[in-house]
Structures are given as structure tokens and as C-alpha cells.
């Protein structure tokens with residue numbers, strides 16, 4: 385390989401060769417696996433002694449950038465660890481200050497800890513890999529060119545029809561496919577709804593404690609967000625500030641407390657929305673998994689005045705990596721929401737939408753939900769039983785989803801940190817509060833296998849007994 389090394393005006397030839405080769409490796413101009421010229425050849429080219437070149441190579445070898453293979457030559461080993469950019473130190477263009485308040489995205493979740501009580505993730509080892517592979521392959525093999533062009537921003541028509549059927553049967557949400565918009569997961573819904581209904585400076589409300597992303601999505605759009613307390617019956621409607629235009633709630637399975645909003649509270653909230661001309665975003669993210677009792681009717685089914693946007697997600701039922709969810713909106717909002725989706729990212733991937741539509745149409749989706757419900761019910765029972773032995777925790781009633789919470793008299797932050805150091809990942813209730821920070825723990829049981837629940841809790845208990853609580 386022809387490496388450019390310039391020794392004009394340099395006195396320490398060995399250092400100059402070393403520095404220029406090192407910089408070329410770090411910048412990726414010479415890549416791992418590439419051979420350097422033999423010392424004799426480079427020495428001749430640069431008109432320096434062979435010892436000078438060998439000394440530079442030796443230093444790079446000692447630092448791990450190069451390795452010699454007997455009879456084969458000298459090769460680059462290291463990947464470039466830095467690629468200096470000429471503008472790295474310049475102040476650069478600054479984002480709007482509202483982005484300072486947005487925390488960085490969570491780090492990728494690998495590697496999994498020994499005991500993973502993280503809330504909100506399904507058991508991905510039970511994802512229907514074979515069926516999914518077949519469904520995707522069938523779509524690709526059929527050579528359907530229409531799946532490879534731009535799709536409908538509202539979502540694949542077949543998938544919207546299946547979603548309308550699914551929510552009608554399982555949740556009594558009565559809607560036609562024309563009211564369904566396929567989204568990139570529940571998180572996108574708050575953004576789309578805010579785009580079409582709110583201006584910067586408008587007021588929205590979220591549950592406190594609550595699921596952080598909707599609060600952050602709204603805040604990043606310049607919308608003022610009021611955290612509103614939650615009691616045993618749900619969001620405290622009397623505490624919603626005057627002038628609120630949108631309220632985001634999780635009535636089936638309050639996140640993170642796990643409680644279900646009472647029927648009276650649902651009716652009170654709907655009545656409030658009607659009186660104040662506000663919209664309710666009802667996030668029904670994990671209600672496919674219900675273990676005891678009859679689910680209460682969603683706000684959407686109780687609403688006769690077109691005030692509710694119902695939100696669903698395939699993240700818990702199938703996998704968050706699909707980035708597929710949906711909303712069911714009042715007909716008055718649909719055209720603007722579809723335009724907002726189009727302007728945001730056009731539409732969800734066509735092949736995955738078509739595969740999901742086929743999965744739902746052939747009954748595989750319903751079977752998968754039934755199978756997973758059984759798995760999670762067993763874990764829910766195990767966890768509930770095991771938590772009864774913790775005298776510093778009072779589990780909150782919860783009969784659905786993939787997590788449950790327990791309250792405590794003191795801050796559980798230190799215990800959570802100690803547990804994480806010992807391979808037990810769980811969250812403190814305080815992590816989800818904005819105003820009043822509740823004491824307690826959130827236990828997810830989607831990612832933890834049944835047989836790991838008791839040993840994981842035993843380790844947690846040992847830490848608590850040892851004074852980490």
C-alpha cells in the first residue's frame with residue numbers, strides 16, 4: 385500500500401513516521417488487517433535508515449496498533465478509536481434550550497443482568513420467531529412490488545382492519561378501520577396528537593407518578609406539562625389545572641402503580657373533558673394481559689362525544705423492536721393525524737405491517753396472546769406470593785400487564801442501586817414521580833423467567849436485611 389509520509393522539515397524522522405502512521409490508523413485511512421510496507425522498502429522511499437523505520441514500527445507494535453506475522457509482514461491490528469473531526473472543538477450550532485431538559489435516551493439494555501425485573505418488556509425468548517420468519521419471507525417471496533414503494537401514512541389497510549377487529553373483540557373499542565392510524569409505537573401517538581391539537585405554551589397534564597416519555601414529548605414541543613397526582617381511583621380530576629387541553633392517562637393499568645382507574649373516576653374524567661373541551665389520550669399499552677376480574681370499559685367505549693384517542697402498542701404483546709402501535713381517533717381528528725404522520729416519517733414499514741396483518745388474520749396473534757397470558761399469569765402469581773414475605777413492602781393491587789408495584793415507608797433508591805450492583809435490576813417508584821416522589825419498588829415480570837423470580841427476590845431481601853433498604 386502506498387502510504388503518504390512527509391518528512392520535509394522534520395528532524396526526528398522516527399517520531400514523524402510514528403506520528404503520521406498512528407494518525408492514519410486512528411483516522412481509518414489505514415484499516416485493520418492492511419499490511420504496511422516492509423521496513424526496507426519504506427526506508428528506501430523516505431531516504432532514511434531501516435533502523436529508523438523499524439523503531440517507529442516497534443513503537444506502534446508495542447502500543448497495539450501493529451502486529452508482525454513471521455514471513456508475512458506487518459499488519460494494522462487496531463480499529464480506529466477516534467476520528468478527529470476538524471470541527472470537534474468548535475462551539476457549533478446549539479439546539480433549543482428545551483432539549484436540555486430532555487434526558488438522554490436509555491442505554492441499550494444488553495447485557496441482561498442475572499435477575500431482570502425491568503418493567504415494560506415482554507419475554508423476547510418467546511417471540512414467535514419461526515412464524516414471523518415465515519410471514520416476512522412469504523411477503524418478500526411473493527414479489528409484491530407494492531410493498532416496496534411508499535405506503536399509506538394511515539397504515540396498511542389490512543392491518544388497520546385487523547386492529548379494528550382486535551380492539552373491538554378484546555376491548556370493546558368500537559371503531560372502523562378508517563379511525564385507526566398505525567403508529568411507530570405508543571410513544572409516537574402523544575407527539576402526533578400534540579402536533580394537531582396543541583401550540584407551544586398550551587397546557588397538558590400527565591399522571592404523577594407516570595410514564596415519562598409522553599411528558600418529555602410534550603415538553604420538547606414547548607407545551608407546558610402539569611403533573612397531576614394519582615390516588616387509588618386514578619388521576620385526581622379535581623387537581624387538573626384550569627386551561628388544560630390534553631390529558632394523558634393509563635386507566636387499565638396505571639403506569640407505574642399498576643392500579644385500574646375506577647368507573648366513577650373514568651366517568652368524572654370524561655365529564656371534565658366534555659366541560660372543558662379537552663382531549664384524553666388513553667394509553668392501553670398492556671391490557672391484553674389480564675389475569676383476574678373483568679376489565680373495566682375503556683374510556684373510549686364510555687365516550688359518546690369524541691373526546692378520546694385510544695392508544696395501543698405491539699411492543700408488549702410481540703416486541704418493542706417492531707416499533708408498531710396504533711391509535712383509534714375520533715373521525716374529526718383522523719385526517720390531521722394522518723397528515724402529521726406523513727410529515728413526521730411518512731409511514732410504518734410496509735412488509736412488517738403486512739406480515740402482522742396476516743398473523744392477526746390467520747389467528748396466530750390471538751394464540752400468541754393466550755400463550756403469553758398464561759406465562760405472565762404464572763409469574764404474576766409467583767411474584768405476588770413472594771412479595772408477601774417482604775415486611776417493608778405493601779404490594780398494590782394489580783391484575784394486568786407486565787409489572788406490579790409495592791409501596792414502602794422509606795426511599796428505595798439506595799436498595800435499587802445496591803441491587804443493581806448485585807445483578808438484580810429493578811426500579812424505584814421514585815424514578816417515575818415528578819412532584820411528590822413515592823417510596824416503593826416496581827417489579828417487571830416480562831423479562832424474568834419464572835424460576836428466577838424467587839432467587840432474585842431472595843437476593844433483594846438479603847440486601848434489604850443487610851441494611852441497603
Ligand SMILES: Cc1ncc(COP(=O)(O)O)c(C=O)c1O
Pocket residue numbers: 503504505568569570571572595634639667669696697698699704708709
Ligand atoms: C405506559 C406505557 N405506554 C406505552 C408503552 C409502549 O410504548 P411503545 O409502543 O412506544 O413501545 C410503554 C412501554 O414501556 C409503557 O410503559
